[in-house]
Amino acid sequence: xxxxxTIDDFPSLKSKHVYIKDENAVLNTIxxxxxxxxxxxQIVTDFDLTLTKQHVDGKLVLSSFGIFGKCxxxxxxxxxxxxxxxxxxxxxxxxxxxxxxxKIEAMNDWMLAAEELLRGIEFDSKELYDVAEKYGTPLRDxxxxxxxxxxxxxxxxxxxxxxxxxxxxxxxxxxxxxxDNVKIISNFLKYNGNKIDGFKNQKLIHxxxxxxxxxxxxxxxxxxxxQHVLLMGxxxxxxSMVDGMDDTVAVLKIGFLYDKAEESLxxxxxxxxxxxxxxxxxxxxxxxxxxxxx
Numbered sequence: 001x002x003x004x005x006t007i008d009d010f011p012s013l014k015s016k017h018v019y020i021k022d023e024n025a026v027l028n029t030i031x032x033x034x035x036x037x038x039x040x041x042q043i044v045t046d047f048d049l050t051l052t053k054q055h056v057d058g059k060l061v062l063s064s065f066g067i068f069g070k071c072x073x074x075x076x077x078x079x080x081x082x083x084x085x086x087x088x089x090x091x092x093x094x095x096x097x098x099x100x101x102x103k104i105e106a107m108n109d110w111m112l113a114a115e116e117l118l119r120g121i122e123f124d125s126k127e128l129y130d131v132a133e134k135y136g137t138p139l140r141d142x143x144x145x146x147x148x149x150x151x152x153x154x155x156x157x158x159x160x161x162x163x164x165x166x167x168x169x170x171x172x173x174x175x176x177x178x179x180d181n182v183k184i185i186s187n188f189l190k191y192n193g194n195k196i197d198g199f200k201n202q203k204l205i206h207x208x209x210x211x212x213x214x215x216x217x218x219x220x221x222x223x224x225x226x227q228h229v230l231l232m233g234x235x236x237x238x239x240s241m242v243d244g245m246d247d248t249v250a251v252l253k254i255g256f257l258y259d260k261a262e263e264s265l266x267x268x269x270x271x272x273x274x275x276x277x278x279x280x281x282x283x284x285x286x287x288x289x290x291x292x293x294x
Contacts, residue, residue, distance in 0.1 A: 004031050005291060012284045019265065019275040026273050032250045033228045033292050038153050041292060042226040044241050047161035047168045047186070049234040052137040053280045054258035061137040064163030064186075065114070067171070070135045071127050081117055085110060093207060093235070096264040100208065107206035111162075111187070115198045118189070123196050125166065125189070132170035139175055142282035146289070151179040153293045156222050160241050161186040162207045183219055207235045211243035232256070232285065239271035254285060 007013055007023060020026055033041060045051060048063045055061060062070075069082055089110040092103060150157055157179075161168050165186030172178040190200045205213060227249040229242050234256040242248055255272030256279065257264060268275045276284060 005034060009291065010284075010287050012287045013274070017277045017279055018284065019269060019277065021269050021273050021275075026252065029250045029252045029273070030288060030291070033230075033252070036228060038155060038293050040226055041155055041228045041230065042223050043150060043155060043157045044229055044231045045157065045159055046233040046235070046238045046241070047159050047171075048137075048163045049258070050232050050238070050256055051139055051143055051159065052171070053140055054234065054256065054278075055280070056138060062135060063137075064161065064165075064167035064171070067131060067135050067137065067167050068128070068164050070131050071123070073123050073127060074121065078117060078121065082114070085113055085117075094259045094264070096260060096267050104206075104208045107162075107208050108204075111204040111206045115204060118196045119198055121196045122194055123189075123191075124194070125191075128166055128170045129173065132167060133174045136171045136174050139177070140280055140282050142286050144175060144177055146282045146286050147177040147179065147182070149286075149289070149293060151181050154181060155293070156226060157182045158219070158223075159184045159186070160205075160210055160238075162205045162210065163187070164189070183222070185213065206237075208237035210237060211240035213244060230254070230285065230289065233272075234258075236267055236271045252288070 005027060007027065012018065013020065049061075053061055065082070069079055089106055092098060092106040095103075147157070159168060159172070159182060161184065163186060165184055165188040168184055168186050169178065172182065172184075185205070187205050188200045190197045203213065223245075227247050229245070229248055229251045231239070231242055231251060231253045233239060233241065233253075239253050239255065242251060253272045253274070255268045255275045257268050257275055257277050261277050265275065265277070274284065
């Protein structure tokens, strides 16, 4: 293999569904990561529709909140209202023509309403694993193998989710990929006795404010010296997930696009270095990392 990698070293990047904003810039970033080695690398990824598939044979899949909604302990009123909130706010989230400020306001309202809806519900968290096992959304093809390789190479993986952290954790555990190198930042349930009392985190995480969330000092110690980031997400907001990190040098951003693909491609191309349209695999990511982790 030559000292510098070329596009020919990555057959998957030549696929018709793969869009690259600036081929030279992408190759420069990959070559920098290759030159500096795995010890300088970290992974930052979204969960819903990024680690999980966006659809299975055209059928949309459950989000972490959707999986939670399958819990038998939840009152029917919760299911009805959470569905109403989804149908009200999800179209706003994925509308490529709405200004970001309006989206941020709507997502904030959605999360606050979701938190309020949870308050006071009697809930035994033991059911979460069973529900995740029964209804859990399948991970993208190749995700388990990718996580195994990252664990063997001691590469820190940050799963940064605007979903429900308790379910994210349960799903990853079900798929046996919740390794010691995996850290989850998300909205985790808070309890008062046997009742849910909203979320633990004071500032709720939604898809367009991940860049505003400070990383724990403890995690900064884990990623110290790892200035190269491979980032994966499925919303334009995910592209800014590492804006709160200091000292990043090279960041390669991979975006997964499915909903409103034709309308949204231009905005995704502005935010991500590589955009994958209706790709339910980890082939591109695995191919890129194979060169660095060898």
